[in-house]
Amino acid sequence: MKSLIILFSLILLHVSGQSLKCPDGYTMVLNKCLQAYPALTRGNHSAAEETCRQDGGTLASIRSVIENRATSVFASNNNLDKFWIGTFCFGNDTSKCVYDDNSGSVSDYNSFAAGMPLVTGIIDGCVYMLATGPQAGRWVSSKCKTDEAVGSVCELPAFVDNPGYLQRSGCSYFDGYCYIRRSGPVSTMASTCSQIKGFPLSIRSKRENDFIYGLNSNFNDILLGATRIAYDENKSISKYAWMDGAG
């Protein structure tokens, strides 16, 4: 049993009617916060993901023609010719191309260039967008490590610019929630959280997981707000439920 456990809790913020703000270095583009990072001489998709994750964000995910155009213009204004986006292809059909946050395939909206995606192996399903030239705004599948120079555009959700909430010390924002870190043993988790009107942490998307990972860079353990509801002794498998009742 470890003596110190890192505990997060979160508090729901009411986003309606509040002005939104981006962290330093990020620019608000259509209610999302974007930052362009310069191209590595030899494109490296993992390094790009890691850069975004260190900011608590992800590579930009593009879900509409408006977002596609805005992101492409943003990148070109920041001197990028091409940049990684948060999409990966497992095959030659757009239904086999998925968003990094596991939110499904890009069948509803995508902007692949003619002949794309073209995936011949497991290491060439990464996707970048062209930001300049006649093909600006088009997506290209690529080797995840390439000899081409590829930049990246990271995205973070905007947070509510409300002085009242910002005064809460230690608040980090993601998707309209405030995350606060507390230390203590498991037995006091529920009461510690309820004292600040929060809930133990639950994680429901890869993006949120990346955000927590970014917050947690100095710590080893995070106590999650999940509790064991069933245990199969034959398979040694436990079933867990989130303590905030979300299933």
Ligand SMILES: *[C@@H]1O[C@H](CO)[C@@H](O)[C@H](O)[C@H]1NC(C)=O
């Ligand atoms: C690509 O980036 C990853 C993650 O930062 C790093 O471990 C790897 O060495 C890089 N590969 C190349 C070829 O630069």
Ligand SMILES: *[C@@H]1O[C@H](CO)[C@@H](O)[C@H](O)[C@H]1NC(C)=O
């Ligand atoms: C995609 O198409 C190329 C060229 O026709 C082919 O070599 C490759 O095997 C296809 N990829 C998949 C995953 O089917």
Ligand SMILES: *[C@@H]1O[C@H](CO)[C@@H](O)[C@H](O)[C@H]1NC(C)=O
């Ligand atoms: C575990 O295995 C025993 C013996 O095969 C069986 O009686 C029992 O129902 C199993 N338990 C579960 C939870 O599947």
